[in-house]
Amino acid sequence: MYDLIIIGMGPAGLTAAVYAARKKLSTLLVGKHYGGQMAWASGVENYIGFQYITGAELLSRFEEHVARYPVERLEAEVIKLSRENGHFSIRTAGGDVFQSRTVIVGSGKSPRRLNAPGxxxxxxxxxxxxxxxxxxxxxxxxxxxxxxxxxxxxxxxxxxxxxxxxxxxxxxxxxxxxxxxxxxxxxxxxxxxxxxxxxxxxxxxxxxxxxxxxxxxxxxxxxxxxxxxxxEIGTVPNTNFVGELLELNEKGEIRVDCDCSTSVPGVYAAGDVTSIPEKQIIVAAGEGAKAALGAYRYLLEHKQ
CATH class of the missing domain: 3.50.50.60 (FAD/NAD(P)-binding domain)
Structure with missing residues (x-):
């Protein structure tokens, strides 16, 4: 039983992992692709502190920071998120099941398909x-x-x-x-x-x-x-695994409040997968920090 499971290894998930570790939360970071869309960015010119940096270089900086903390990591696809007996459970495509007291969904988006023959x-x-x-x-x-x-x-x-x-x-x-x-x-x-x-x-x-x-x-x-x-016709949110648990908007994004809380207490969401209007690396990172702090606050208020 973890204090927190973070689903997604993009800027939101990686930042959340750092903030959670600094709060001494037992944390599992799980995701299908390390780095998310940040890893694909050829050049980033609007991340504060860097006039220019490639996506791969920025991901490397994130990785160095996360590696300083005892965060468990698992590269796997999450196929189901559910709530059971007051706790949360995730199931991976490989059949593994993990439980936690809180969850942060930072699974990002995937490229939209053209659906053309060929x-x-x-x-x-x-x-x-x-x-x-x-x-x-x-x-x-x-x-x-x-x-x-x-x-x-x-x-x-x-x-x-x-x-x-x-x-x-x-x-x-x-x-x-x-x-x-x-x-x-x-x-x-x-x-x-x-x-x-x-x-x-x-x-x-x-x-x-x-x-x-x-x-x-x-x-x-x-x-x-x-x-x-x-x-290159846009992206779709990776929310297929949340099922009927979380409330989504008309775009299929997870609805969040300003503190990154979702429709289910104890579940937070951050980054491109959410209803926040701007999809940027720096915004996702900030939202990841907020989500981790929100999960920490929830754990303090719901000691079990």
Whole structure:
């Protein structure tokens, strides 16, 4: 029986672990991917104290800090969170079960799928959801980026330095921050395609092209001979394991109050998986600290 189980190993979960350990709580930190989306960030320019740092470097700093404390860690996927006899229980995909007096959910978000024919079959064979991870594999090739927000244009920025030609495909006009747009708009090897939807992704062993359809009323189709398709159309919260235990909003995010408490006393949530409006590394870290302090306060008030 732990004092606290933290689900998620991104900035929210790692920060919560430090704060919990400093309060001498017996803590289990469990998550499917160490570092969360922070590990994928090519460059971070808005984390206070660093004018510029890569996501991998920032994760390394987080890791060094957490390693100073006696926090148990387990890399595993949590498939169920439940409440039993006044305590909480988590079950992993491997069948392990752990119990605790409090829980912090900091499981973050995952890339949203396009659900186009060929996407699933060619994932890892030309279809990617992480330009930071995979961009070097497409040196001197033609690639497409699907999306028009911050993640899409950030991916394009990484790719224009490596790929031969980059096509940005979006349903509507770009919605990215102006500072990101400024970085890519004048690239000579970038083609902007606004008002197109993806019909399918083609290829057998590898991606060989992407079929688009115009949304201008003519519904005309066109093919781009690309070797890579980077899908950057947003993210979805990782809340499938909370079942009916926690209240979610219309986006599937966990509803939290300003102290990170959820609809169930003793369960707190932090970071991108929650209903807080801003999804940033620094915000997630701050929310992780608040959640750990909230769990500590709950334990003080509910001594068992």
């Amino acid at each position: 996407e699933k079959e060619l994932t890892g064979r030309g279809v990617s959801y992480c330009a930071v991870c995979d961009a070097p594999l497409f040196a001197d090739m033609d690639v497409s980026v699907v999306g028009g927000g911050n993640s899409a244009l950030t991916a394009a920025y990484d790719l224009i330095k490596i790929a031969r030609r980059v096509y940005i495909i979006s349903l509507e006009e770009w919605t990215a921050d102006p500072v990101i747009i400024d970085k890519v708009k004048n690239a000579t090897n970038l083609t902007r395609l606004v008002g197109y939807e993806t019909v399918r992704i083609e290829g057998s062993e590898r991606v060989t092209g992407i079929i688009l359809r115009s949304l201008d009323g003519r519904k005309k189709e066109m093919k781009l001979d690309v070797q890579g398709v980077f899908i």
